[in-house]
Amino acid sequence: MSPRLVPARDDSVRRTDHPLTVTVDGEPVPGIAGQTLAGVLLAAGRTAWRTAGSGAPRGVFCGIGVCFDCLVTVNGERDVRACTRRAHDGDAVTTQSRRSGDPGDARAGERP
Amino acid sequence: MRRRSVVVVGAGPAGLAAADTALAAGADVTLVDSAERPGGQYHRMLPDAYGARAPEAVQHGYRSFERRVRRVLDHPRCSWWAGAEVWALERRDPGGAAPAAPAPSCPPPKVHVLAPAPGGGPRRRHVLEPDALVLATGAHDRVLPFPGWDLPGVCTAGAAQALAKGERVVVGDRVVVAGTGPFLLPVAVSLLEAGSTVVEVVEAGARARVARGWLGRPWELGAQAGKAGELLALTGVLARHRVPYRFGRAVVAARGDGRVEEVVTAAVRADWSVVPGTERAAAVDVVCVGHGFTPRLELPVAAGCALRPGPRGTSEVYVDVDDDQATSSPGVYACGEITGVAGAPAARTEGALAGWLAAGGAPRAGAVRALRRRRDQGRAFARRLAHAHPVGAAWPGWLRPDTVVCRCEETDYATVCAAAQDPTATEARAAKLATRAGLGPCQGRVCGPTIAELRHRHGTGQPPAGPTDPGSHHRPLAQPIRLGELARPPAPPAPDRPDLAHLPPEESGS
Numbered sequence: 052m053s054p055r056l057v058p059a060r061d062d063s064v065r066r067t068d069h070p071l072t073v074t075v076d077g078e079p080v081p082g083i084a085g086q087t088l089a090g091v092l093l094a095a096g097r098t099a100w101r102t103a104g105s106g107a108p109r110g111v112f113c114g115i116g117v118c119f120d121c122l123v124t125v126n127g128e129r130d131v132r133a134c135t136r137r138a139h140d141g142d143a144v145t146t147q148s149r150r151s152g153d154p155g156d157a158r159a160g161e162r163p
Numbered sequence: 164m165r166r167r168s169v170v171v172v173g174a175g176p177a178g179l180a181a182a183d184t185a186l187a188a189g190a191d192v193t194l195v196d197s198a199e200r201p202g203g204q205y206h207r208m209l210p211d212a213y214g215a216r217a218p219e220a221v222q223h224g225y226r227s228f229e230r231r232v233r234r235v236l237d238h239p240r241c242s243w244w245a246g247a248e249v250w251a252l253e254r255r256d257p258g259g260a261a262p263a264a265p266a267p268s269c270p271p272p273k274v275h276v277l278a279p280a281p282g283g284g285p286r287r288r289h290v291l292e293p294d295a296l297v298l299a300t301g302a303h304d305r306v307l308p309f310p311g312w313d314l315p316g317v318c319t320a321g322a323a324q325a326l327a328k329g330e331r332v333v334v335g336d337r338v339v340v341a342g343t344g345p346f347l348l349p350v351a352v353s354l355l356e357a358g359s360t361v362v363e364v365v366e367a368g369a370r371a372r373v374a375r376g377w378l379g380r381p382w383e384l385g386a387q388a389g390k391a392g393e394l395l396a397l398t399g400v401l402a403r404h405r406v407p408y409r410f411g412r413a414v415v416a417a418r419g420d421g422r423v424e425e426v427v428t429a430a431v432r433a434d435w436s437v438v439p440g441t442e443r444a445a446a447v448d449v450v451c452v453g454h455g456f457t458p459r460l461e462l463p464v465a466a467g468c469a470l471r472p473g474p475r476g477t478s479e480v481y482v483d484v485d486d487d488q489a490t491s492s493p494g495v496y497a498c499g500e501i502t503g504v505a506g507a508p509a510a511r512t513e514g515a516l517a518g519w520l521a522a523g524g525a526p527r528a529g530a531v532r533a534l535r536r537r538r539d540q541g542r543a544f545a546r547r548l549a550h551a552h553p554v555g556a557a558w559p560g561w562l563r564p565d566t567v568v569c570r571c572e573e574t575d576y577a578t579v580c581a582a583a584q585d586p587t588a589t590e591a592r593a594a595k596l597a598t599r600a601g602l603g604p605c606q607g608r609v610c611g612p613t614i615a616e617l618r619h620r621h622g623t624g625q626p627p628a629g630p631t632d633p634g635s636h637h638r639p640l641a642q643p644i645r646l647g648e649l650a651r652p653p654a655p656p657a658p659d660r661p662d663l664a665h666l667p668p669e670e671s672g673s
Binding site: 061067083085093094108109113116 | 199209210214215216217220313317319330332333334336356357422448449571572604643
């Protein structure tokens with residue numbers, strides 16, 4: 052247990068949660084309406100979901116849409132910044148890799 | 164007489180204030196921000212869907228902020244474009260690329276915006292042609308590389324803050340907050356409030372220098388005195404939670420198998436050279452780091468605004484503005500962190516001045532004189548902060564040859580140094596192509612200032628570009644745009660505001 056959502060009953064901002072579910076590589080992951088996809092993934096205990104060219108795992112770094120470390124594919128749309136995209140119920144998230152040969156190798160098309 | 168139209172880019176403290184005073188001066192205002200709610204990084208708001216009944220619990224100065232938001236967004240002359248990104252500015256001065264001195268009567272650049280379509284679907288392209296443009300794009304954390312900074316669990320201080328304040332997600336259980344600057348304090352306090360254990364806050368600057376910077380010569384603080392008081396209050400919160408606030412130490416490595424498990428800090432001297440034998444490891448699951456801020460300059464650079472170097476001893480550059488917050492580019496104003504980092508109160512003052520004058524408000528009204536005075540105090544505060552929290556020149560001492568410098572392309576320190584000494588790649592562009600550093604998806608936003616600094620340090624070839632060279636901030640596309648979005652014809656400027664539409668309506672079926 053590491054990253055997590057502050058439980059609604061303890062939250063000083065007195066919020067009301069509306070649950071939603073996204074899938075990540077086919078696996079259901081619960082979240083609440085209003086969270087970003089990065090927030091959903093982190094709160095589900097996932098700290099990494101992209102693979103860099105060397106095979107190194109990556110997750111959230113800047114959290115505000117600047118670093119592009121947290122890119123995912125959402126409902127077939129590639130290179131979406133998970134930290135700035137709100138989660139919608141039923142979103143199909145697939146993870147991305149820049150390691151050559153991996154499924155979803157983003158650089159396959161860049162090479163001559 | 165036709166009303167003046169003002170486009171404000173960025174709805175943080177500076178942009179909101181600019182929109183507010185531009186409306187007060189009688190202009191039509193279009194306020195554009197990439198987030199769904201106004202506030203920027205400082206007033207990061209909770210999503211509507213959370214239905215928060217006490218949002219003020221995590222917001223400093225929430226009431227006055229909320230009043231301003233309502234006044235601006237509900238104003239009949241304000242068009243609020245949420246979730247919209249300015250992806251390009253198209254200069255209208257003749258010569259485009261590099262005119263020496265465009266005519267002062269020349270209109271500001273056309274503003275190319277990608278905005279969500281009402282009711283969903285692909286984003287739509289819009290082109291705005293305002294009478295004046297106010298840029299308030301803010302800044303993001305600067306993070307110096309260190310071994311292991313690419314491990315999951317290492318994030319910017321801003322990321323931890325955005326997740327805690329903006330969506331009530333805490334990044335981890337045991338956290339070290341490190342780097343330099345006053346921003347480390349509110350981040351640590353947000354993490355504590357949300358339930359993390361903050362192991363320590365590690366400030367690389369020396370205690371005496373930081374204290375002198377914040378509190379010395381208090382009569383010069385003026386309107387910024389509140390900021391110094393706020394910092395003291397935050398240190399009080401740390402003390403109550405028994406969180407050590409250590410000076411003269413820096414994070415020199417993060418370690419772990421697939422994610423951070425341990426952070427190594429060490430004592431550093433005034434120039435941030437590591438004192439041997441002072442390394443200490445702590446078990447953590449997150450390290451939040453910030454070494455000051457990098458202004459977001461791609462739009463000012465695209466608009467042709469002249470830049471100026473930051474205070475002596477710093478490597479950042481900022482937008483050069485005059486006494487009216489006007490840039491060197493006709494009709495373009497700049498305010499907030501892109502003109503110098505001084506915090507939210509100073510940004511609000513600059514924004515208020517920029518918005519009023521951009522809208523054609525009387526330049527010598529009594530209230531404007533007061534704004535100018537407060538703005539000057541804000542600028543002095545920016546210099547004070549920069550002087551209190553300089554980045555020490557010897558920081559690369561904690562790098563190893565295989566330390567990743569460019570996170571996107573995983574270019575390491577040894578490769579960057581070798582390229583800097585390569586006589587066939589003396590130009591930054593050639594080195595970029597050879598090393599791929601800065602060519603990845605972030606386009607050098609994260610590593611740009613660092614690569615420029617390392618090349619300057621290790622270079623043997625041509626002298627580096629001048630301090631105000633837009634170099635690493637030059638990005639013709641300010642935001643990624645998909646080919647399909649580019650191919651569609653532009654939609655009217657404001658679908659809900661036909662009076663502002665300067666273009667024929669979008670063709671049916673597109």
